[in-house]
Amino acid sequence: MNNPLLTNELLPRFDHVRTEHMESAIDQILSDNRMQIQNLASQPDPTWDTLAQPMQGLEDRLNNAWSVISHLNGVMNSDELRTVYKNCLEKLTEYSTELSQNTELCNAYKKLADRDDFSGLDEAQQKAINNTLRDFHLGGVDLPPEQKTRYADLKRELAELSNRFSDNVLDATQHWQRHITDASELAGLPETALAGAAQAAKQRDLEGYLITLDFPSFYPVMTYCDNRALRRDVYEAFVTRASDMGPDAGTWDNTPVMAEILKRRHALAQLLGFKHYAERSLATKMARSEDEVLGFLNELAKKSKPIAEQDMADLQAFARETHGVEELEAWDIGYYSEKLSQQRYDISPEALRPWFPVDRVVPGLFAVVERLFGVQIEAQPEVETWHPDVTAYCIKRDDETVAWFYFDLFARQGKRGGAWMADCRVRWRDMRGHLQLPVAFLTCNFTPPVDGKPSLLTHDEVTTLFHEFGHGLHHMLTQVEVAEVSGINGVAWDAVELPSQFLENWCWDPASLALIAQHHETGEPLPEDMLNKLLAAKNFQSGMQMVRQLEFSLFDFRLHAEFEDTAPTNPLDMHRQVRDEIAVVKAPAFNRFPNSFSHIFAGGYAAGYYSYKWAEVLAADAFSLFEERGIFDPETGKAFLHNILERGGSQEPMELFKAFRGREPRVDALLRHTGITPQAA
Structure with a gap:
């Protein structure tokens, strides 16, 4: 064979x-x-x-x-x-x-x-x-022989270090668990979370419940569990993963790994004639200079922080007045934020879950995409996959297959956390004229079905699914037949999030929600009062959410831009410095967030995490054209398909955006969509 x-x-x-x-x-x-x-x-x-x-x-x-x-x-x-x-x-x-070379x-x-x-x-x-x-x-082709050798050594060492960082995070995440036999310790947890914890225990031949650091287990504890001591323990275990602190202190410590990665990135950049790795990173991005990136992030921070401070003040006042909590700790933020949201909007993520079963959300997602871009999506159950949970699909246009993809949606042991799209095969035409069709891997970590009941998603998880499918469409709907610039290949990294963040908007419109939301038992659509509450709560704590992402972006970019050989930057010190300048939530001294920040130490976002916010401006402005013309306007959908999705990396992203929007992007739509406006301040 x-x-x-x-x-x-x-x-x-x-x-x-x-x-x-x-x-x-x-x-x-x-x-x-x-x-x-x-x-x-x-x-x-x-x-x-x-x-x-x-x-x-x-x-x-x-x-x-x-x-x-x-x-x-x-x-x-x-x-x-x-x-x-x-x-x-x-x-x-x-x-x-x-x-x-x-x-x-x-x-x-x-x-x-x-x-x-x-x-x-x-x-x-x-x-x-x-x-x-x-x-x-x-890649160092212009370097003299001895520097080429040095460059090759650095690349090899960086690959090994990044892989070690990723393995350490995975091992630390999957090692920690808390076995609980007394259900009262989990008071406040929704039924879906309790069922998931019971199933996790059963899978390990344990009685009672098992709490882990996988997101479907971690998130409900931090959001709903009345047991403050347990929230603290779970929080500490999560934010000290792969570090010198916490319950597994020193076992999979990424502190020296980060130091070695930063040192080698800086050396590699200087070999190529750049001041630092941030400047090297910008060589393949839309942003043209260090000043442009920092100016962009700092301007957003200036507009957002007053909103974030008001969000935090409201939360502190609520916790004090309604629950007698004088000082909020980091492990209290999610818990009291959820209670404040329920008080204001009379709705919670758990209350919405019954209307978002996976087996309705997925067809709803497909229906949205089919209406927008004129394609058809069909399941292919006969295709062999790597796990029983995985399903293969094909995308057709005018009854002709144009792409394939796999959905791997549920968390399990041995699976890296998070959500992502990766290319399996890229569209291109070979020398014999044969056209290879694109194939995508689409991966999430949702709570799996429990005891015959379907997997029910939060609205945030629905948004995550749409986000990753947006990446998938960029890869799969390309019409480019040159592999190097087909799909997401060759797309500037700070523009690659445009299609993914763009598609998230259809999770919030009543017309598209009608295709996505349906009660898993009764088949009823999302009631109008719940829809109104969901939309009203959209920008709840948007200031806090904005500064959190800006914190990560500024930390990443400054970490690489300010690194010096003589006095190497300590990631923990840089993170504290940025937090002190921008964050409104006080972090405990044991917090070791950088040690599990895989995006920049084991992914492709080094000195590029700002790309999420940069592309969010593009996405919000692109969607504003649909707001003007109708969210399912066929001509606007066709224009986005032809000018963005089909063109891949064959042209500079600014030129493609202008071809679609008729002008350069403006930040106004993002600020409006997120409630970061002078009126809100």
Whole structure:
């Protein structure tokens, strides 16, 4: 039987993937690629068809194998898979660095770009070649030999350190648990959370209830549990994960890992001629300078902090006057915020859950997308997957399949926390004219069905699902046939959140909610009074939420921009400094948030977490056009599809945005949508 990692089938064969095949598959591909790259680079007169197109094929074959390994490592983690992943990561990092520093290959691309007929290539082809030449420079191709070696060492060490950071967070998250046999200790928890805790205990052959740090368990405790001591314990365990503090102090401590990551990032940036890693990060983003990013974040903070301070003052007054709590601690914020929200709006996330069963929300999401973009989405139950919870779907346009995706929606042991979209396969057309269709992995960590009852989502979780599907649409609905700029490939990182945050808006409109919300027992739509309360509560504590995200963004960017060799920045000190300047919630001394901030230490957001807010401006302004014309206006939906989703990274994001909106983005819509206005202040 052919190794499933090496086949060119429409979809990967997860039913036959085995860890013993994975590393040998990667070894075979890397060996083949190296041999063919040597021949491609040495040709005297390279063209698109003789250089760029074959290179796409080599990289795509590698991506199709690696995407399966990388994904399974995140959703079906095991000791065997970790070993394979780590070994392959080392080899891929070495290969990637070797490729980016291949002077002969770089010169071949320069010859291609200098050809008289270069302007005859289409827009996507030209953009792909220009990006490739940029990336050669950022990969160290211009460095002298000894500095190339240093660069390669730094890249290899950074890959290993980031992987270690991620493993430490996963191990720390999944190790801690609290076994409870007396239900009174969990007073206040909703039935859904109690059922989930009981099921978690049962799965481990325990009586009673089990509280873990997985979000579906952690969040209800922090929001509803009357037991303040338990809230404190769970909070402490969560914010001290992978650190020198807390119940597992020192066991999976990421403190030295962070220090080594920052030191190597700074050295890598300076090797390439940048002042610091933040400047290196901006080389591939929309934002043009350090001052522009900091000015953007600080201006938002200036507008938001007065609102946040009022939010906090209201919460403190409420806790004091109604519950006699003189001083709010960090583990009290979610609990009393929920009670204040209920008092003001007479609604809670738990009260809304019955109207958001997964088996209604998912078809509702599909109905929204189908109306907006003229596609059809169909389940493919015959497709083999890696877990019984996972379902495969195809997207069709005019009865022709254009993409595939997998939904893996529920939390489980061995699965990394959070929610994300990853590409499995990218759309591109090979030299024989064969069109490979895009395939996406869409992953969440919702509470699974319990005792035959469906999984019921909070409205926040519904929003998360829409967010990730927005990323998926960007990847899947592209019409670009050049792999390097197809879908999300080649899109500036601070624009990549535009489609995801844009799609969240359909979680708040009455017309789209009618497609999403339906009571899981009665089939009734969301009652009008509950809908009105949900909409009224939309901007509850929006100031506090805004400054929290700005805190993360400023911490990340300043951490990388202010790093110095002579006096390396301590992430904890930088985090405290930023918190003191912007936060309105006081954090305890044991808080070690940076130690589990995987976005920047194990993900792609280093010196780029600001991208969430940057893209949120784009998303809010884009949605404002639908507000003007109707949220299901077919022409506006078609314009967003053609100018944003279909174009991928084939053109600069500002030009694509202007083509859709008719002008450059404005911040007004974001401030209006979030209630951050002078009137609110």
